[in-house]
Amino acid sequence: MKKKIIIALLIVAVFSLSAVVRIKDIAKFRGARDNQLFGVGIVVGLNGTGDGGTLNSPLLANMFKNFGIPISEEDIKSNNTALVMVVADIPPFYKEGMRLDVIVASLGSAKSLENGVLLQTPLYGADGNIYAVAQGPVSVGGAEVKSSVNLQSRFKVTGYIPNGALIEKEIPANIVSDNSVTILLQNPDITTSARVATAINEKFSVKLAKAVDPASVRVQIPDAFSDDIITFLSIIEELEVIPDQAAKVVINERTGTVIFGGDIKISDFTLSYGNFVVSIKNGEIDGQEATISNLISALKALGATPQDIIGIIEELHKAGAIYAEVKVM
Numbered sequence: 001m002k003k004k005i006i007i008a009l010l011i012v013a014v015f016s017l018s019a020v021v022r023i024k025d026i027a028k029f030r031g032a033r034d035n036q037l038f039g040v041g042i043v044v045g046l047n048g049t050g051d052g053g054t055l056n057s058p059l060l061a062n063m064f065k066n067f068g069i070p071i072s073e074e075d076i077k078s079n080n081t082a083l084v085m086v087v088a089d090i091p092p093f094y095k096e097g098m099r100l101d102v103i104v105a106s107l108g109s110a111k112s113l114e115n116g117v118l119l120q121t122p123l124y125g126a127d128g129n130i131y132a133v134a135q136g137p138v139s140v141g142g143a144e145v146k147s148s149v150n151l152q153s154r155f156k157v158t159g160y161i162p163n164g165a166l167i168e169k170e171i172p173a174n175i176v177s178d179n180s181v182t183i184l185l186q187n188p189d190i191t192t193s194a195r196v197a198t199a200i201n202e203k204f205s206v207k208l209a210k211a212v213d214p215a216s217v218r219v220q221i222p223d224a225f226s227d228d229i230i231t232f233l234s235i236i237e238e239l240e241v242i243p244d245q246a247a248k249v250v251i252n253e254r255t256g257t258v259i260f261g262g263d264i265k266i267s268d269f270t271l272s273y274g275n276f277v278v279s280i281k282n283g284e285i286d287g288q289e290a291t292i293s294n295l296i297s298a299l300k301a302l303g304a305t306p307q308d309i310i311g312i313i314e315e316l317h318k319a320g321a322i323y324a325e326v327k328v329m
Helices: 057-066 192-206 228-237 293-302 306-316
Strands: 002-011 028-029 035-042 083-092 099-108 117-124 131-139 158-167 181-187 209-213 216-220 248-252 257-260 271-272 278-282 326-328
Touching: 035 131, 035 192, 083 117, 083 131, 083 158, 099 117, 099 131, 099 306, 117 158, 131 248, 181 228, 192 209, 192 216, 192 228, 248 306, 257 293, 257 306, 271 306, 278 306, 293 306, 306 326
Parallel strands: 002 278, 248 326
Antiparallel strands: 028 181, 035 083, 035 117, 083 099, 099 158, 117 131, 131 158, 181 216, 209 216, 248 257, 271 278
């Protein structure tokens, strides 16, 4: 005998309140961006796990030559060195003398970079200029994993050097253009963009901000802050808004997980699924309106398995009864 659920729709105005966040947490200023650096270097001190000397011999020979030590490529046959690519990101406004984390990855046949040391390596920007130099001991992670099938073993030909690069040249960052700044939202949204502009205009009691598109808000710099732009930007960053988000249901069929946010509404429907008959009509369910959350609670109370719940949600989505985007992983 099929179990029947009568879910009635209670006609009331219900608003889903999202978290109140700072503009700083959902946006950044145009021009304040990271830049990528890269270089090719040599890791030494490997315990026989290097390239075998065939790939990095020319570099080593040239390095010795710079140190005033003449040596030919043929004389370098070390298994304790490895040719590596070195990469790093340099955040905006970083100055000379500040440090960056770097990642090193083997370019040759090295089996492991464990316990190796990266020799001084210049790091280049996309324009071909040197902006930092990297050097230091390479870390390849924690202890070897052997006891659990749920964890992955270390990947020993890729390493990490905390604070391993020293900035030699600052990359200029200009965030002011035509006496204005532009705020870029991390997740473009029309409503959120409008709310950011409104929050700024209400704070200064004058229309300084305009939502240009779902991703950007242009803000004029008032005369009072013409010589103190940083203070003006800090005030903007600390303003609070409620970012909007589209209703979404994420289903992971492998783990039986359903993730959803807000009060996702369900329209009237009747569905027969396995041992369940699900029906939404005008009315209520336990004094609550018909939402994904209440539907899942009702199904669980009747003993529905995660697979049953996922199957019902997927069928409702196909029928257009769920007012949200449904993503199946």
